[in-house]
């Protein structure tokens with residue numbers, strides 16, 4: 001069937017507004033490692049997908065899934081060791097204080113549950129998020145999304161507040177890093193004060209530790225420590241959404257390891273099952289107990305034996321193939337290549353990365369730092385035509401997002417650099 005015919009069927013069934021990548025959407029039929037293939041064996045280097053984090057269709061993961069699916073798959077209300085083998089191994093990768101696990105199927109569910117845990121444990125309702133965030137698609141979590149297109153709320157009366165996400169790139173001139181951290185932290189205090197003024201008891205703050213959807217800003221040193229002091233001081237808890245940053249993406253197993261603080265609750269998803277719908281919440285046990293004192297939680301599919309076998313296999317591959325270490329090494333290599341490109345192209349305003357998650361911010365003018373509006377999208381589409389899949393992020397979608405599966409090597413990084421150079425020459429020329 002032609003791509004056009006598939007598109008028509010899709011529009012009729014899913015609606016014309018159902019999101020699709022690229023001006024001319026990519027038709028893919030199989031994946032292997034860091035490569036995706038079209039119906040006529042067209043080959044795309046995957047510089048975008050973080051869900052198949054140990055590589056598309058990794059044989060060890062596929063094998064574990066098939067074996068367990070042929071043995072037993074049922075919900076979690078029977079005794080079965082699969083969930084314990086996985087859960088204990090998972091929490092052992094985290095700080096000792098984070099030892100209570102809940103299993104769900106999506107990042108949205110994980111954040112929804114984390115908010116419920118925070119609210120039960122503190123007796124509060126007020127949740128703070130960042131002002132350019134996305135944490136999922138359930139109605140409670142959606143309230144945190146400030147982008148109206150995403151269904152953001154009318155916030156004054158609601159139980160959520162947003163604060164500016166911390167960043168160095170557009171900081172006021174001459175402001176020290178410490179002063180900047182203080183200024184952003186003061187916004188958190190102001191949001192808590194506003195809750196108090198309106199009689200809303202504070203429950204906690206939910207943020208991604210690398211602010212991935214905000215555009216991966218460089219965070220001023222000291223911000224997270226101040227956040228923790230303020231949030232704990234006001235009786236709230238810190239929830240880190242590690243749906244993007246977890247499982248080695250940052251060159252450490254968890255994004256929080258680079259923040260200087262340990263959160264009270266961690267949520268996770270996307271890479272956890274390498275594409276199988278597996279997500280979770282890990283928290284301090286007393287928070288889990290406080291939640292269970294008020295509420296039972298059951299998730300039909302969350303933590304089933306097949307999901308746990310898959311999760312375990314993902315951890316096997318991360319360890320055996322030393323992918324977290326590889327992420328640290330290859331990311332340093334790709335970063336230095338991108339830094340060199342910045343010397344050559346004025347369009348590049350800033351380059352940021354957190355391990356194998358890269359943000360190449362494109363601007364009209366380096367001095368004024370005004371977002372480049374059309375060129376980022378053009379480059380994303382041109383890269384696709386050249387066989388490399390990337391995307392864009394940020395409120396203005398002006399930040400190229402490169403976030404490949406972790407088996408990415410320096411050879412793959414070279415392909416990205418070569419094709420990106422060609423695109424930059426074409427759009428700047």
Ligand SMILES: Cc1ncc(COP(=O)(O)O)c(C=O)c1O
Nearest residue numbers: 106107108134135136243244269
């Ligand atoms: C930081 C973050 N949290 C949560 C989610 C929601 O995860 P899911 O789509 O699995 O519900 C996303 C999805 O993009 C995300 O980026």
